[in-house]
Structures are given as C-alpha cells and as structure tokens.
Amino acid sequence: MSDYIWKKASSAEVDGRVMRFLAGEDVVLDRELLPFDIRASRAHAQGLARIGVLSQEQADAMDDSLRTLARRFEDGEFVLDSRYEDGHSAIEAWLIESLGDIGARIHAGRSRNDQVAVALRLYMKDRLGRLARACEAIAAVCLDRAEREADQVLPGHTHLQQAMPSSLGLWWAGHAEAFIDDVALARQTAAWLDASPLGTASGFGVNFPLDRDGVAADLGFDRLVVNPQYAQNSRGKVELRALDALAAATSDLRRISWDLSLFASQEFGFVRVDPAFCTGSSIMPNKLNPDTVELLRSLHAVVVGARMELESVLSLPSGYQRDLQDTKPPLLRAFARGLDGLAILPDLLASLSWQQDRMREAIAPELHATDRANELVQAGLAFRDAYRQSASEMETLSQRTPEQSNEARRSPGGCANLLLDRLNQRLKSLQMQ
Numbered sequence: 001m002s003d004y005i006w007k008k009a010s011s012a013e014v015d016g017r018v019m020r021f022l023a024g025e026d027v028v029l030d031r032e033l034l035p036f037d038i039r040a041s042r043a044h045a046q047g048l049a050r051i052g053v054l055s056q057e058q059a060d061a062m063d064d065s066l067r068t069l070a071r072r073f074e075d076g077e078f079v080l081d082s083r084y085e086d087g088h089s090a091i092e093a094w095l096i097e098s099l100g101d102i103g104a105r106i107h108a109g110r111s112r113n114d115q116v117a118v119a120l121r122l123y124m125k126d127r128l129g130r131l132a133r134a135c136e137a138i139a140a141v142c143l144d145r146a147e148r149e150a151d152q153v154l155p156g157h158t159h160l161q162q163a164m165p166s167s168l169g170l171w172w173a174g175h176a177e178a179f180i181d182d183v184a185l186a187r188q189t190a191a192w193l194d195a196s197p198l199g200t201a202s203g204f205g206v207n208f209p210l211d212r213d214g215v216a217a218d219l220g221f222d223r224l225v226v227n228p229q230y231a232q233n234s235r236g237k238v239e240l241r242a243l244d245a246l247a248a249a250t251s252d253l254r255r256i257s258w259d260l261s262l263f264a265s266q267e268f269g270f271v272r273v274d275p276a277f278c279t280g281s282s283i284m285p286n287k288l289n290p291d292t293v294e295l296l297r298s299l300h301a302v303v304v305g306a307r308m309e310l311e312s313v314l315s316l317p318s319g320y321q322r323d324l325q326d327t328k329p330p331l332l333r334a335f336a337r338g339l340d341g342l343a344i345l346p347d348l349l350a351s352l353s354w355q356q357d358r359m360r361e362a363i364a365p366e367l368h369a370t371d372r373a374n375e376l377v378q379a380g381l382a383f384r385d386a387y388r389q390s391a392s393e394m395e396t397l398s399q400r401t402p403e404q405s406n407e408a409r410r411s412p413g414g415c416a417n418l419l420l421d422r423l424n425q426r427l428k429s430l431q432m433q
C-alpha cells in the first residue's frame, strides 16, 4: 500500500483491520470512476495554471502524465487495486511518482470530496447518454417491426382475458413509445444533473480564486453547483434521479419481457425466441428455455433494490459524511447490469419469429362484440342499448375477420391509427438533442 495521502508526522497508525473496513470495495469501484477522475484532474491542473498556482509548464507536464495514466489504465497496464486507498489517491501517487514535486502540487484547491463528486457527475452524464442510446436502439427496432408487421393480427387482452382483435403493429408501437419516453427521461435527467461541483473542495470552498467556471466549461458541464455545501448535500440525490431514469427503462423492459414470456409459452404459442437467447435444462431433454427474457425481466428488481439501498444511506446531516461512499456500489452495480441487459434487447427483438396461424386462431368471434356495439352507435343507438344488442347477437360476429376489425379502427373513421410517422419523428428529434 502506498502511503495514505493524508498521512502526516503526527498520524497514529490506523489498525489494518479498520482500514480494510473503511476501504471496503471502494478502490475496486473507483475503477469505473478513474477515467472521469483523470479527466477532471487534467481540467483542474489547467485551471490552477490560469490563476498562477501552477506554471503552464507544470500543468502541461501533469496533463501528459495523466493522459499516459488514462491510456495505461485502459490497456490494463495500470491496475487500480488495494495498493491505493482509493482512485483519488492513486492519481496523486501516480503524478508524484512520475513528476516528483510538480506532481505533489495537484491537490491545491481541491479535496477528495469534490473530486469524487465531479467524477460521479461525469460518470452519470456518460451512463445516462448510454441509457438514452440503448433506449433509442430498442425503440428503432420496435418501430421497424411495427411498420413491417403492422397488419399481422394478435388477440388483445385486458385482465389477461381476450378482449378485442389487435395487431402486432399496435403491440410493437406501444413498446416503441415507451422506450422513446425513456430516451427523453434519460436526456432530461442528464441535463438536470449537468453541473460541476469541482472547486467546492471539502464543502467550504478555498481561499484563492479557482477558475470554477472555466474548469466546468472544459469538462463540458452546462453550469456549476454553486454552493459548496450543496455540492456535498446533492450527493446521492442526483444518483437517485439517475437510477429513476434507469428504472423507467428497466420497468418497460420488464413489461415487454413479460409479454414475450407469455407469448413464447406453449399455451400461447405466438412467438419463438431465437435459440441463441435460450438455454436447456439439465434434466429435461425436451426443454429450450427463454432465460434471457426472464433475466431481462428481473433486471428491474436489481435497479429498484439499488435505489432502495442508495436512498437508505441518505439520512445524513449537511456536508460530507463518509457514509456517502456507500452510495457508489448500488449506483455502479445498477448501471453496469442495467446497460448490459438493455444492450441485448434490440437483437433479441429483431430475431423473434411470430406464429401468425396461432395468433389468428386465438381470436374468437366474440372479440368483435365491441366493434359491433360501436357500429350500432354510428347507426344512432345509445351506447348502452347498442352494448346489450351486441351481447345478444354474438353468433353473427363469426363472419368478421380480425383484419377488418383492425382496418376499421385504423381508417380515417377510426382512432387507432398507428401514427408511426409521429413516433419516428419524435425519436429523431430526441436523437438530435
């Protein structure tokens, strides 16, 4: 272990067991944050040069050294492990090792408290961007299949009981719109937390004029977290909102997975999940199970559990408390697993094959009863009378086809047009943001 950066002549030895407890898995978690911490450190060094705390040559030497660190870390040549207390200490140790006295100047005007806060905000911006792109890809597949399979019939259910003739177009486009909303939420959340806490140090600022605005702009932030105390108090609060955006997507993922899980069962027999997404049974030779669909469904549980864990940490007084370290595991775990799962969905969806015969067979004549009642309304009957009349003439409904039913609701005289062009347009405009 390299020396603790906080070690001084007067420091007592801290018990090894205690240090292990304090560190927990922190240094391993910091592997995800290190690239962002390095970026922020580079911007901080340039900011110090602008106010004369470092010479430009010193800042540039740091910049070179930090870029090397980033590259080595990416290539696996630099390993962030328990030799260091945390990622922040590792950066300082690296700079001191490579630049000596110059490296020892990096921590002027900052604390690990604003260092971790800025790394986390950069991480969340990045992951919310990935979340938005993952949801875009899912929505694009749904819209594409909605267009190609617009007219294929599907029994519509309420209460899981058959309700009305419906279509794959309606089913796909419904899921597409859900994921388009999730793109919007991910982008809005990224914009909401797009503020730099760097330069607030331990939560009280420092007594020299850091170029906070310039550093924030260099890092691509839209604004500052202005108040140093709030820079710490907002830790956890922003993570919760990021997890909310993720949870919106994983709950939509849960619903589409549920549909597919039902539709793929032998009882429904509507869809075949590509074997590339299935596994077999260790005992039943006949089985091919759509496990991927099921673990995608349970992903929401991981996110909601993480959210609960994170929120439970936040009963805290103002300012930095070490408890805040415990907000990192649930955040990082939920985004890692959530984004992995969402990334699988487009290919899984694209590979589904529908069993149109089974879907058509499943549509019993009674499913046309509501259309019939509405036709009687158009002929002038009060809806309640039309409802009763339709109920009494179920046998006449067998002459209709599900296609006619879908067609009538989608025609200019109906109101279930899929309006795919509107959904495509909204997706495009979100992509351009």
Ligand code: ARG
Pocket (backbone or CB within 6 Å): 026, 086, 112, 113, 116, 320, 322, 324, 325, 326, 328
């Ligand atoms: N691992 C710490 C966290 O996540 C980093 C900040 C440590 N600050 C301190 N004063 N000990 O909160």
